[in-house]
Amino acid sequence: LPDKYQGLEKNVWVEFIQLALENKPVNLGQGFPDFAAPDYVTGSLKDVVTGPDVLLNQYTRGFGHPRLIAALSKLYSGFVGRNINGATEIIVTVGAYEALFCSIMGHVNSGDEVIVIEPFFDCYEPMIRLAGGVPRFIPLRPKRKEGVVHASDFVLDEAELESMFNEKTKAIIVNTPHNPLGKVFTADELQTIANLCQKYNCLAIMDEVYEHMVFEGQKHIRMATLPGMWDRTITIGSAGKTFSVTGWKLGWAYGPAELIRNLQVAHQNAIYTCCTPIQDAVARAFELEMSRLSSPECYFNSISVELQTKRDFMVKFLKEAGMVPVIPEGGYFMLANWEPLAPKLLEHLKDEPDPELDYKLVKWMSKHHKLQGIPPSAFYCADHKNLGEKYIRFCFIKEDENLEKAAEILKHLK
Ligand code: PMP
Ligand code: GLN
16 A cells, blocks of 8 residues: 555445445444435436437536536525636536545645544545645534533534644635534634634635535525635535435535636546536436425425434434434434443443444444444544544434334344
8 A cells, every 4th residue: 555545544434334234234324315316316317318319428528517517507606696607616526525535635735734623524534634734623512411412512612723723724624514413503603714714814625515404493504605705615515415316426516716726637637527427417406406496395495304304203212212312403414422321331342342432332233233323433533532432323314114123223222
């Protein structure tokens, strides 16, 4: 393994997806829906592939298929309240993963620092290191530990946050709605971050893949809409998340041309162009949704309603199982604090070889109870893993039937 990959061998998805293949558990681990995507989304792909325009099965424009670029520029021009130029201010990528990769590879120089908020989607750290950058980690800390805990109770300490910035800071990565907490950053929280980005002249890389999944009383705010922030913000989205087709692995980034240009250079030297039919099908899906954005039928609205019921059910059964759930405001994951069960469970975990307690718990549960979660310490840096160990992450974009099975398993956990 070349030097640049040394230390990056371990990957939580590789490990736990393999575990799920072996144990065939009720799988609330990796984040994907276990139910069908909307018919018109999958139907569009069929139409594209078998339709009269045979060229839709051939290569398309490298930085994004024209029909999809047109749809994205129309959609996000509306959301951010400015005219987004599809030719220069948007790039289509292989999932949000590649948009993150190109944002980081395209902007981070050797020795540059990138601020990462914990818990963080795990790939941020290896991508920063590969680019030669230095990740600086700051945890969201719960200001309330007893009673009902909401994701909004997890906050950044402002003084601690400012202490992370200096002349070497290139960017901060912010994920809202947040995986795994389900926190939806408030306008005030985003403004605090925006002020620091401006004061220290750095970029905001916004991972907004769960932008349409926000529950009642919550609003997703785009950093790019804050005063002075368009010029220094790259915003990332995902068709997989947006339309419940995670296997399609299509994403994008938008922002000012000078910033997106660097992503284009990274992309053209690695991937060059994404899958044409998938892009055309996603364009058609957006065209339909744009005609009914404020209707309850719009998938962006209906999915949140559907998810909120699932969230509430999961909160209930986690409490009944003796855990303390952190109630999410958006996204489709939930952390549950399992400390109250530790006296009962630790005995079983002693034979599991991993150093982190949550890794032991997830493996034991998958093997012996056929229920799979994800260990949140994977979303913390080496020095902060203890902050994640008392939690387990569950995904709730799953059939009710499977959530009920999980509830039943947890009831009998011993
Ligand atoms: N960011 C976050 C916060 C995620 O949860 C995920 C997982 N889908 C991604 C990025 C990557 O998305 P994609 O599947 O589109 O590559
Ligand atoms: N974003 C999803 C999750 O957090 C999928 C991650 C992945 O496939 N690497 O579960």
